[in-house]
Amino acid sequence: xxxxxxxxCVLLLAVAMLYMTATIxxxxxxxxxxxxxxxxxxxxxxxxxxxxxxxxxxxxxEKVNITIHGRNITFESNxxxxxxxxxxxxxFRQFVTGFSSTNLSVNLTGMEQPxxxxxxxxxxxxxxxxxxNFEPENNSxxxxxxxxxxxxxxxxxxxPAFNWTNKTEVLPSDPNSLYIHVGLQGTNGxxxxxxxxxxxxxNKLSMVNATNHTIVVVTIYPTANLTINYNLDMYLxxxxxxxxxxxxxMSENSINTSTIYGKKLGKVVVFEN
Amino acid sequence: MSKGFALSIDALLAIxxxxxxxxxxAFLSGNAKESQxxxxxxxxxxxxxxxxxxxxxxxxxxxxxxxxxxxxELFPSSYSWRLKMSYYNYSNGFELEDGFIIGNNQSAxxxxxxxxxxxxxxxxxxxIYYGTAELVVWLR
Numbered sequence: 001x002x003x004x005x006x007x008x009c010v011l012l013l014a015v016a017m018l019y020m021t022a023t024i025x026x027x028x029x030x031x032x033x034x035x036x037x038x039x040x041x042x043x044x045x046x047x048x049x050x051x052x053x054x055x056x057x058x059x060x061x062e063k064v065n066i067t068i069h070g071r072n073i074t075f076e077s078n079x080x081x082x083x084x085x086x087x088x089x090x091x092f093r094q095f096v097t098g099f100s101s102t103n104l105s106v107n108l109t110g111m112e113q114p115x116x117x118x119x120x121x122x123x124x125x126x127x128x129x130x131x132x133n134f135e136p137e138n139n140s141x142x143x144x145x146x147x148x149x150x151x152x153x154x155x156x157x158x159x160p161a162f163n164w165t166n167k168t169e170v171l172p173s174d175p176n177s178l179y180i181h182v183g184l185q186g187t188n189g190x191x192x193x194x195x196x197x198x199x200x201x202x203n204k205l206s207m208v209n210a211t212n213h214t215i216v217v218v219t220i221y222p223t224a225n226l227t228i229n230y231n232l233d234m235y236l237x238x239x240x241x242x243x244x245x246x247x248x249x250m251s252e253n254s255i256n257t258s259t260i261y262g263k264k265l266g267k268v269v270v271f272e273n
Numbered sequence: 274m275s276k277g278f279a280l281s282i283d284a285l286l287a288i289x290x291x292x293x294x295x296x297x298x299a300f301l302s303g304n305a306k307e308s309q310x311x312x313x314x315x316x317x318x319x320x321x322x323x324x325x326x327x328x329x330x331x332x333x334x335x336x337x338x339x340x341x342x343x344x345x346e347l348f349p350s351s352y353s354w355r356l357k358m359s360y361y362n363y364s365n366g367f368e369l370e371d372g373f374i375i376g377n378n379q380s381a382x383x384x385x386x387x388x389x390x391x392x393x394x395x396x397x398x399x400x401i402y403y404g405t406a407e408l409v410v411w412l413r
Contacts, residue, residue: 035312100391
């Protein structure tokens with residue numbers, strides 16, 4: 001009877017030992033595996049940051065440089081017909097996928113016509129050929145957050161004349177007032193307009209050159225949606241004045257970085273406040 | 274000698290062997306953990322250095338003296354490192370235009386950690402070079 005009891009105890013102990021050994025072995029394997037996985041994620045994050053930062057720099061140098069100072073957001077662009085931006089975005093993608101230390105795939109959806117999204121104001125700024133659109137999303141919350149626009153044009157042509165075809169001016173104290181400043185510097189002087197327009201009305205300013213051709217059209221649609229159409233190369237500095245500070249990012253999940261370790265989908269942060 | 278005594282000795286022996294086994298695994302596991310995390314920390318440091326050098330524009334400067342001084346300042350003195358910079362231009366494909374290698378000489382026995390970053394350089398608001406920085410680090 002005593003022998004059976006001892007044998008049973010030994011058996012129990014052996015089972016316990018085996019269980020402990022197996023647990024330790026599994027734990028050890030996990031510990032070894034975790035840094036390897038983290039190292040792989042590090043590599044993927046590095047590639048993502050490379051792509052995001054590279055695109056941000058191409059955007060700032062070749063399309064629009066965005067800076068935020070308090071409530072003022074400044075967009076500076078040299079608007080040309082050159083497709084240099086698209087070429088460089090394509091080459092950069094080709095370069096990072098070809099020269100990466102890992103098997104990398106990058107999808108840059110929507111980069112050709114970049115759109116910048118302002119948070120938390122729900123406003124999108126879209127750049128397409130011959131057109132820039134500052135569009136508060138269609139709700140009262142976003143449009144009310146834009147207090148005004150200041151547009152400064154520089155062109156290498158004779159200074160055109162300003163011609164307002166639609167204009168509804170209001171007092172600065174009007175709750176629907178939208179501050180507008182438009183200035184243009186041409187080869188023979190400057191022209192400008194400063195005033196307060198009704199943000200809920202349709203306003204249109206055409207700039208007509210000496211040969212009676214319209215070269216720039218600034219339109220303000222309800223509500224506080226500003227569009228610039230142009231058909232010449234020029235420098236443009238646009239300043240949006242908001243009622244609070246903002247952050248800017250590309251509006252689409254345009255970066256899809258895929259490596260053998262996993263995928264990371266995200267936006268290009270243009271300016272973080 | 275009774276049968277029970279023999280069994281007790283047997284059981285004691287089994288416990289001693291099992292205990293040795295457990296302590297050996299625990300010891301090896303502890304060592305493995307330390308080594309792996311040390312490598313991960315080094316990897317993170319290398320990545321941080323590469324990101325900083327890119328975002329401060331030092332890689333774009335193509336100045337080996339400046340880059341050398343910055344990396345020496347950024348890494349702890351217990352680290353040795355080696356950096357290979359390559360600058361490519363694009364004309365019917367990417368062609369190597371310039372490059373240099375700076376840092377310490379490495380021996381075959383050194384256990385190294387490495388990382389890699391691609392970057393771009395601009396001139397007159399246009400991309401002029403597409404570059405790669407390959408950084409290798411090991412403990413002195």
